[in-house]
Amino acid sequence: MSKGKILQAIRTNKPSSTPLPEVPMYESGKDLLKTFTQSARASNSRVIPWHNINDLDQWIKDEYSDCRCIASTWSDYAGNVSLDDIQAPKDLHTVDLAIVCSPLGVAENGAIWITDHLVRPRILPFITQHLVVVLDHANIVENMHMAYESLHLRDVGFGVFIAGPSKTADIEQSLVVGAQGARTHTVLVKS
Amino acid sequence: MSDANKTTIDHAARAASFIADTERTDWHNKAISFLRTKRDGGIAPIEEWEDLRQLASQIKNNVLSNLDGYLMQFEEMALANGTKVHWAETAEDHNRIVGDILANHSVRSLVKSKSMLTEECHLNQYLESKGIEVIDTDLGERIIQMRDEAPSHIVAPAIHIRKEEVGELFHEKLQTEAGASDPKYLTEAARQHLRTKFLAADAALTGVNFAIAETGGVVVCTNEGNADMGVHIHPVQIHSMGIEKIVPQTKHLGIFTRLLSRSATGQPITIYTSHYQKPKPEGEMHIIIVDNGRSTHLGKEKFRNALKCIRCGACMNSCPVYRRSGGYSYGSTVPGPIGSILTPGFDLKKFKNLPFASSLCGACSDVCPVKINIHEQLYEWRQIVYQEGALNKSKSIPLKIVGKVLAKPRLYDGLGKIMRSALGWMPRFLTHNRLNAWTNGRELPDPPKESFKDWYAKNKKDV
Numbered sequence: 105m106s107k108g109k110i111l112q113a114i115r116t117n118k119p120s121s122t123p124l125p126e127v128p129m130y131e132s133g134k135d136l137l138k139t140f141t142q143s144a145r146a147s148n149s150r151v152i153p154w155h156n157i158n159d160l161d162q163w164i165k166d167e168y169s170d171c172r173c174i175a176s177t178w179s180d181y182a183g184n185v186s187l188d189d190i191q192a193p194k195d196l197h198t199v200d201l202a203i204v205c206s207p208l209g210v211a212e213n214g215a216i217w218i219t220d221h222l223v224r225p226r227i228l229p230f231i232t233q234h235l236v237v238v239l240d241h242a243n244i245v246e247n248m249h250m251a252y253e254s255l256h257l258r259d260v261g262f263g264v265f266i267a268g269p270s271k272t273a274d275i276e277q278s279l280v281v282g283a284q285g286a287r288t289h290t291v292l293v294k295s
Numbered sequence: 296m297s298d299a300n301k302t303t304i305d306h307a308a309r310a311a312s313f314i315a316d317t318e319r320t321d322w323h324n325k326a327i328s329f330l331r332t333k334r335d336g337g338i339a340p341i342e343e344w345e346d347l348r349q350l351a352s353q354i355k356n357n358v359l360s361n362l363d364g365y366l367m368q369f370e371e372m373a374l375a376n377g378t379k380v381h382w383a384e385t386a387e388d389h390n391r392i393v394g395d396i397l398a399n400h401s402v403r404s405l406v407k408s409k410s411m412l413t414e415e416c417h418l419n420q421y422l423e424s425k426g427i428e429v430i431d432t433d434l435g436e437r438i439i440q441m442r443d444e445a446p447s448h449i450v451a452p453a454i455h456i457r458k459e460e461v462g463e464l465f466h467e468k469l470q471t472e473a474g475a476s477d478p479k480y481l482t483e484a485a486r487q488h489l490r491t492k493f494l495a496a497d498a499a500l501t502g503v504n505f506a507i508a509e510t511g512g513v514v515v516c517t518n519e520g521n522a523d524m525g526v527h528i529h530p531v532q533i534h535s536m537g538i539e540k541i542v543p544q545t546k547h548l549g550i551f552t553r554l555l556s557r558s559a560t561g562q563p564i565t566i567y568t569s570h571y572q573k574p575k576p577e578g579e580m581h582i583i584i585v586d587n588g589r590s591t592h593l594g595k596e597k598f599r600n601a602l603k604c605i606r607c608g609a610c611m612n613s614c615p616v617y618r619r620s621g622g623y624s625y626g627s628t629v630p631g632p633i634g635s636i637l638t639p640g641f642d643l644k645k646f647k648n649l650p651f652a653s654s655l656c657g658a659c660s661d662v663c664p665v666k667i668n669i670h671e672q673l674y675e676w677r678q679i680v681y682q683e684g685a686l687n688k689s690k691s692i693p694l695k696i697v698g699k700v701l702a703k704p705r706l707y708d709g710l711g712k713i714m715r716s717a718l719g720w721m722p723r724f725l726t727h728n729r730l731n732a733w734t735n736g737r738e739l740p741d742p743p744k745e746s747f748k749d750w751y752a753k754n755k756k757d758v
Contacts, residue, residue, distance in 0.1 A: 114593060284486060
């Protein structure tokens with residue numbers, strides 16, 4: 105009933121139709137990895153080239169020595185949390201470090217795309233204290249126009265661009281990193 | 296707010312009480328100006344910025360002109376995704392729908408992420424009256440919720456509060472150390488507090504930045520991650536959206552995500568841009584499509600394009616009046632220039648003063664990412680306020696007198712001559728008094744010896 109009334113009111117009141125414009129891609133041919141790295145660092149992310157890591161196990165032990173509970177959805181790293189056995193998403197509140205894979209990075213803002221195809225439960229990259237994202241250099245696009253062109257939103261249940269660690273400036277506009285989501289955000293770029 | 300229930304919002308009186316504290320006014324002005332400065336820095340590297348604004352404006356025009364069709368397409372796609380779709384004509388309908396969903400799931404505690412729509416509908420008060428705990432989870436929103444206040448800014452809801460005041464509040468509510476005011480320390484305390492609330496709640500509700508007709512999904516932008524912390528923990532997720540939040544296709548998000556956060560805070564993108572397409576496994580996803588006066592506003596030809604607004608806040612950050620009078624002086628859910636052109640359409644009597652809370656400098660229109668002609672609409676609203684006979688007598692009577700004088704050149708010349716002399720010897724109380732708001736806080740310039748007309752008549756012979 106509400107639906108019919110609302111739609112009828114819109115039909116009566118709407119202006120005459122105007123066309124949708126074409127949306128260009130605005131490709132400028134920037135160095136994608138360099139731009140991605142600069143943008144990501146500007147929003148407090150770490151970007152680490154894969155070739156700087158000799159031994160992933162050792163690197164995680166060194167970098168995340170305080171993290172006891174590690175969950176990974178990346179096939180090349182096991183972690184010590186069995187995500188298949190989780191009863192409820194909230195059970196993941198003890199996760200210190202999550203390692204996930206991203207199929208898409210955006211140079212202009214340093215964001216990476218994560219979907220529930222690769223990351224389940226959906227809460228994992230938010231509830232974890234620290235997040236490590238594995239991204240292939242070849243999957244970086246220049247800007248958001250290109251990103252949306254390639255991410256096939258219709259096929260996902262949930263997808264998110266994450267551009268850095270959770271942050272807030274709600275108290276006197278002082279930037280504080282580590283609001284409600286992950287405290288740190290690190291992108292490992294494979295080439 | 297003491298006069299929240301009075302029929303007319305007296306912006307000038309509210310602003311006067313705000314600026315009585317000069318030091319705080321300066322601080323507020325600087326805090327808001329800082330956001331505008333960050334916006335300018337954020338858009339500087341984008342060569343196609345003006346193109347993007349133009350495209351966004353055209354896309355939103357197209358949306359408004361086909362809104363019924365897009366909403367039907369959106370519903371069809373959302374239903375196919377397994378989402379439940381509800382339609383709410385009014386704020387009361389919206390609140391009742393939320394209440395029914397929560398009752399069906401025996402929800403006792405709801406976590407909410409920032410939503411100006413639920414502020415507009417006064418959802419918190421409604422649910423609390425039903426015994427449901429509502430926790431606002433954006434840090435700024437949580438602060439003002441604890442203070443029992445409304446947001447004073449649509450992007451930075453607690454921007455009017457100083458860190459020492461947050462320190463006192465958290466000391467009382469969250470047992471932080473007395474006297475502590477370090478934002479990092481206070482934010483950490485809020486993080487710990489909110490994590491317990493996220494885990495204990497039974498359902499989550501968010502606002503909506505964009506609703507995609509093509510896919511039936513909704514997009515929510517946050518920096519803190521609070522929307523996702525709520526939505527993914529609980530089986531029941533609810534998203535409340537105004538009918539105007541539609542974008543036609545996924546590819547249009549490329550434009551709006553580039554514009555929104557840069558216009559708001561200068562960031563190239565918010566930290567989290569979340570696309571909720573389908574319910575989680577064994578979960579329920581509800582979308583409530585709310586009208587609450589928007590379809591009526593759509594029929595107002597001169598004012599309809601205010602519905603293009605994407606709620607970035609750039610207009611208020613650029614407004615010399617907002618910066619120095621604070622969000623509460625507007626007495627509306629959405630304050631600042633955009634609030635001043637939206638609210639008179641919903642309640643002219645209550646908000647008739649807001650179109651006058653502007654110098655008509657046009658800074659708001661210059662920065663608007665969807666090119667709403669805000670300052671022109673402010674001017675148009677003033678005329679409607681006048682035509683409806685709703686103008687205050689302190690404005691309407693002098694304007695009527697001035698109108699008569701200006702219509703008669705001889706009378707104008709004669710009065711000008713008298714006043715040029717009289718202003719020199721007249722007692723001050725005749726010009727500076729309670730009845731004449733025009734000289735409040737202003738001094739008259741020294742009267743000139745002759746009128747321009749006399750001067751021109753004399754000097755044109757020499758040219």
